[in-house]
Amino acid sequence: MVLVGAGTSHLGISDLATALVARSKGADLAAVMNIYANSPYGMYWLKKSGIAGPKDFAGRKIGNPPWDAARVMWPAFAKAVGLPADAVEFVNISPQAKAPSLLAGQIDITTNFYNGHDTMKRLLGDDMGFLAWSEAGLNHYGNSVIVNGAFLKARRDAVAGFVRVTQKAFAACVAESKPCIDSLMAASSGLKRTDQEHQWARVKELMTDEFTRTVALGYMDPGRMQADYELVAKYFKMKAPFDVKTAYSNEFLDRSIKMVE
Secondary structure (H helix, E strand, O other): OOHHHHHOOOOEEEEEHHHHHHHHOOOEEEEEOOOOOOEEEEEEEHHHOOOOOHHHHOOOOOEEOOOOOOOOHHHHHHOOOOOOOOOOEEEEEEEEHHHHHHHOOOOOEEEEEHHHHHHHHHHHHHHHEEHHHHHHOOOOOOEEEEEEHHHHHHHHHHHHHHHHHHHHHHHHHOOOOHHHHHHHHHOOOHHHHOHHHHHHHHHHHHOHHHHHHHHOOOOHHHHHHHHHHHHHHHHHHOOOOOHHHHHHHOOOOOOOOOOOO
């Protein structure tokens, strides 16, 4: 996101609400395709810690990487569940250390994307506590394809081509996942196929909403985008307010390609 906003990279993938925060601080970027139509954030803890839900988070340690999108959006979550933003202590850990740090008692809570839910469940077992942000009333758009604003103006043809191929690729994997997972396994080492199959099933849940089913896969609803902007405006200090309509575009999407459950 930082590289795209600064123009170092032309395109990238970012949590959309986090991208709007960056946009308010001067990042030159816009979203051109949504991937996660539902918020992927989730909070994980061990039940034996005495935590039953967010009301028990106060005074606890949350472990995640400093760049984690959920950490950026924490003030919004804290407000939604009735906690002061400074009610918890954040501890810097690597993504791979989330579950081990919980099990070792080094942290009390961690965050994770929902596509990794089955892996967390396998590692933490029946003692796992979980709350999806969407259940707390925060269901903003998640991962989306973003593009540098200057590049978008200068190379609309290239952006259109990228979105067209990406949209078709996701649709093809929804229709038949095996070739996609085969390619992933061939290109990456150390992956477990079962984990990737579980992750893809969760990703399809995140990709599915009324608009991706009825309008187009990757579509960003103007009403939801306005709500996401208002969420950012409410919980973060905007250096420069902007019209959210300038921060996204659906024009490159093929409306014939829709999400199929």
